[in-house]
Amino acid sequence: MGKKITLSVIKADIGGFVGHSNVHPECLETAGGILAGSPLLIDYHVTHVGDDINLIMTHELGKNSGEIHELAWNTFLSCTAVAKKLKLYGAGQDLLADSFSGNVKGMGPGVAEMEFEERTSEPVIVYMADKTEPGAWNYPIYKMFADPFNTIGLIIDPKMHGGFLFEVRDLIDNKKVTFSCPEEIYDMLVFIGAPGRYCIKSVYQKGTNEIAATSSTQRLNLMAGRYVGKDDPVLIVRCQSGFPAVGEALEPFANPHMVSGWMRGSHSGPLMPVSVNTSSPTRFDGPPRVVALGFQLADGKLHGPQDFFADVSYDLARQKANEIANYIRSMGPFEPHRLHLDEMEYTTMPDVSKRLKDRFEKVE
Known part of the structure; x- marks a missing residue:
């Protein structure tokens, strides 16, 4: 057995520049400086999508490491201090606690982590979304790991032909269930087709139970009990050699699907694949964005990133997303x-309903 590497992606919105559109360069510099000085990490990459800071880290401390989570928490606290100094919008909005309590799960930041032994070649893709929720990954994960029209490897790669195991979480009742696909595809679709409640947490290779993909499933509003913004989830996917090829893992995003989020977290809109440099959502604070960064892992070192959606082959997807955005925006409220x-329980809806309840008369 070789040594296992842990890949941790932890994100938070600690203040937008300007409004909810971007991250101030000083915040990114602050985060990079802190991670660079940590002896806990093998390697790291600091980036952003829209107004979210994303910390991509490799280490040997395993998943749910208190030390790694505390490092991320302290990094976000330092960035929040910068955000407050610059009077950025919503400074520290994703940090729901006053102090660190051993694990950032349930404290606001989104977390996706996987631990594995590196293969001879270990390509991974880190997907990061802004202005949407964890259920946004259901459609693309299904396409990557269960749809042969998207992933030809399911048919022609002997290592993939048996299918995959999907762990699905019920975010309301805090339960989980595992589906074996392809034989339980129809059962699984009953649930994952309702992404506001049921989310694909992880995917495993059948037979080996090797981790293939994992996502963040934190829902801020459920944790905070009030509207504090959408969750802006992250997803890690391992590629090639029994997993989807890089191109198969990217293909679902060539057709923008509808997700929840956008303005004030209260609207449906198309998920637009973009480069990091064009990930600032401005139209009606949107439309929702997704960035895909590819890394070649070697002894825990992150070689990359390759900014996949900077490719011109996603120009039509962006055009289509803009056309969908135009159409759906015409529906207004x-x-x-x-x-x-x-999905509107954290807005003015309960207040208005309460105020007007006596004016509703029974219909005879």
């Missing part, structure tokens, strides 16, 4: 552009 009432 009407569903399905505005989210269903169940």
